[in-house]
Amino acid sequence: MKDVKGQLLEKDIRPSLTRMKIYDHLMRAKSHPTAEEIHRDLIDDIPTLSRTTVYNTLKLLEEKGLASTVFNERNERRYDVLEPPHAHFVCRVCGRITDVAIAPSATYPEGFHVEEVQLTYRGVCGSCRENRQKKEHA
Numbered sequence: 001m002k003d004v005k006g007q008l009l010e011k012d013i014r015p016s017l018t019r020m021k022i023y024d025h026l027m028r029a030k031s032h033p034t035a036e037e038i039h040r041d042l043i044d045d046i047p048t049l050s051r052t053t054v055y056n057t058l059k060l061l062e063e064k065g066l067a068s069t070v071f072n073e074r075n076e077r078r079y080d081v082l083e084p085p086h087a088h089f090v091c092r093v094c095g096r097i098t099d100v101a102i103a104p105s106a107t108y109p110e111g112f113h114v115e116e117v118q119l120t121y122r123g124v125c126g127s128c129r130e131n132r133q134k135k136e137h138a
């Protein structure tokens with residue numbers, strides 16, 4: 001969690017244990033969890049954790065540019081980390097959000113600094129396509 005602490009300090013966020021755990025969890029989770037899911041996943045570890053703390057921490061991480069929100073097809077607010085910059089694939093059948101690597105080949109004007117990239121592909125994910133094919137052939 002050393003890296004987590006360093007990243008929070010770099011953004012002038014006081015690295016309380018709760019904040020570190022929430023950010024660490026967000027970095028590991030590949031599922032783009034909702035605040036509710038983060039609360040559910042961490043409550044065993046931090047029994048005193050309130051939903052308000054989760055919401056406030058996510059808001060702070062977002063304000064400081066460490067996290068962002070991403071909405072799926074059901075318009076659920078889901079959370080994500082910004083590093084490394086990546087695009088999203090949103091499945092319109094199951095709503096799952098998958099990270100897609102983006103080539104760092106874009107050229108920006110001299111002296112520009114990119115803080116956030118938002119690129120979303122929409123379509124049908126592999127497992128939903130497989131399910132659909134099974135149904136068609138059943």
Ligand SMILES: [Zn+2]
Pocket residue numbers: 091092093094095096124125126127128129
């Ligand atoms: Zn799907």
Ligand SMILES: [Zn+2]
Pocket residue numbers: 032080081086087088098099
């Ligand atoms: Zn993502």
